[in-house]
Amino acid sequence: MKQRTESIFQELKKNSAFDFNQAVKDLMSGKKLTGEDGVLTPLIKELVETALSAEVESHIAQDALLGNKNRRNGYNTKTVKTHSGSFELDTPRDRSGSFEPQMVKKHQTMLSDEIEERILSMYALGLSYADISKHIQEIYQISISSATINAITDRIIEKVKEWQSRPLEMVYPFIWLDAIRIQNAKQKWTMPV
Numbered sequence: 001m002k003q004r005t006e007s008i009f010q011e012l013k014k015n016s017a018f019d020f021n022q023a024v025k026d027l028m029s030g031k032k033l034t035g036e037d038g039v040l041t042p043l044i045k046e047l048v049e050t051a052l053s054a055e056v057e058s059h060i061a062q063d064a065l066l067g068n069k070n071r072r073n074g075y076n077t078k079t080v081k082t083h084s085g086s087f088e089l090d091t092p093r094d095r096s097g098s099f100e101p102q103m104v105k106k107h108q109t110m111l112s113d114e115i116e117e118r119i120l121s122m123y124a125l126g127l128s129y130a131d132i133s134k135h136i137q138e139i140y141q142i143s144i145s146s147a148t149i150n151a152i153t154d155r156i157i158e159k160v161k162e163w164q165s166r167p168l169e170m171v172y173p174f175i176w177l178d179a180i181r182i183q184n185a186k187q188k189w190t191m192p193v
Contacts (some may be wrong), residue, residue: 041085081142082111104121
C-alpha cells in the first residue's frame, strides 16, 4: 500500500498540471477555494485521475501475472460532482474491459457521500425535487437534475415503506412540559412559575 501511494505521488509530481503558486495567487485575489471554478477543483481532478491511472496499471499487472494479455485502451470521460465543484474526469479503460475502478466506480457521478446525504435529509424534510436542486446549487454550486435526485431518493423508498408499515405500539407515552419566565424589571431577578 505504501509503495502504491508513493508511486501515485511520484506520477502526480512528474505530470502535475496543477500550479500551486497560481492557486495561492488566485486565493489571494479572492477566488473561491471550493465550488464551481474553485481553486481546489483542478487539484482534486488531478489526484483522482492519478489514482485511477495507478489502479488500472495495477489491474493490468495482475492480469499479466495470470497470463492474460491486457493493456490500456484510452479513457472514458464523465462529469463528476464533488463538494468542491464539478469537473470532467478521464477514467482509464483496459482492452479486455475487465477493469473496475474502485475510487470512482463505473456510472458513479458523485465523488462525495456528503451531497447524497444532504439530498436524503432534505427529502426526508419534505422538500420537493426542485427545492432540493435549488439548495444543492446554492450550497455546492453544482446543478443536479430531478432524475439524479430521484435516483438517490429511490434507494431509501423501500426503507421508508418498511417503517410506515411497522406494527404500532398500543400506547405511546409522552410528557408535556410548560413553563413561563417572569422578570422583575426593578429588582433584576427572574422567578420561574
